[in-house]
Amino acid sequence: MTQPNPETALSQMERDRLAVYVAGDQLGTPWWYWPFIGLAVGVNIAGADLPKAAAIAISLTAAVAIGVVVGRIVARSGFMPKLRGMPTPLRRPLIAYWIVCAVPIGAVAAAHLVETTVPFAVLGAVSGLVIALAGWLTERRYIAIAKRLADEAGLTT
Amino acid sequence: VSDLDPVIHAPKRLRIMSILNATDSVEFARLQEVLDLAAPDLSKQTRALADAGYVRIRKTGRGPGSATWFELTRQGRAAFRSYVTALRALIGDPTGGR
Numbered sequence: 001m002t003q004p005n006p007e008t009a010l011s012q013m014e015r016d017r018l019a020v021y022v023a024g025d026q027l028g029t030p031w032w033y034w035p036f037i038g039l040a041v042g043v044n045i046a047g048a049d050l051p052k053a054a055a056i057a058i059s060l061t062a063a064v065a066i067g068v069v070v071g072r073i074v075a076r077s078g079f080m081p082k083l084r085g086m087p088t089p090l091r092r093p094l095i096a097y098w099i100v101c102a103v104p105i106g107a108v109a110a111a112h113l114v115e116t117t118v119p120f121a122v123l124g125a126v127s128g129l130v131i132a133l134a135g136w137l138t139e140r141r142y143i144a145i146a147k148r149l150a151d152e153a154g155l156t157t
Numbered sequence: 158v159s160d161l162d163p164v165i166h167a168p169k170r171l172r173i174m175s176i177l178n179a180t181d182s183v184e185f186a187r188l189q190e191v192l193d194l195a196a197p198d199l200s201k202q203t204r205a206l207a208d209a210g211y212v213r214i215r216k217t218g219r220g221p222g223s224a225t226w227f228e229l230t231r232q233g234r235a236a237f238r239s240y241v242t243a244l245r246a247l248i249g250d251p252t253g254g255r
Contacts, residue, residue, distance in 0.1 A: 079183040
């Protein structure tokens with residue numbers, strides 16, 4: 001087995017680090033993934049209008065369902081991403097997504113703290129829509145950037 | 158070069174370590190796809206890394222749906238960091254790398 005010279009080794013390491021995030025056929029999620037996440041989060045929030053026991057039951061069910069689905073998506077992609085290991089251009093849309101999602105989630109948190117006439121059903125619907133739509137758009141952006149990076153690095157997608 | 162960790166310095170194992178260092182965990186088929194290695198070869202290399210305490214091997218599911226996942230141990234991450242620092246020092250790059 002030939003030992004790599006240091007420059008070649010470092011260059012290959014950078015290529016491999018990139019490849020795991022940009023190459024392969026499993027970059028995207030199924031069409032139903034983001035609608036499902038939006039629905040689960042929305043129902044979870046809307047449940048706050050219901051009696052406490054029902055709200056807790058809905059919340060637990062939604063959390064388990066999200067956990068199962070996200071687990072399946074990670075298994076399908078074959079890797080668990082790490083923000084620090086992710087190439088910077090791919091990290092940016094994800095950070096933007098979290099900032100966008102923080103707005104409706106912040107509004108829900110504020111509604112819990114202060115008296116509001118806005119029903120949680122409405123907050124849940126808006127939050128679910130924002131999370132699903134922004135998630136879908138973020139994913140499209142991620143795939144476009146991943147393809148560009150893969151092309152630039154000469155990696156097969 | 159002789160000071161570099163010989164377990165990591167082998168080209169295939171270095172690539173595996175590099176990928177695992179950039180992720181939390183990677184499944185066997187994904188690793189095989191990125192590295193373009195035969196399954197027995199990948200098994201042999203990951204086993205060597207696991208024996209050195211650098212990689213943790215985790216199996217999920219049973220039967221056709223089963224999967225094998227790899228992740229770096231704390232010791233593995235530290236060894237990889239040291240390796241990259243040593244490698245960069247060899248080429249006179251003071252950044253130390255990741």
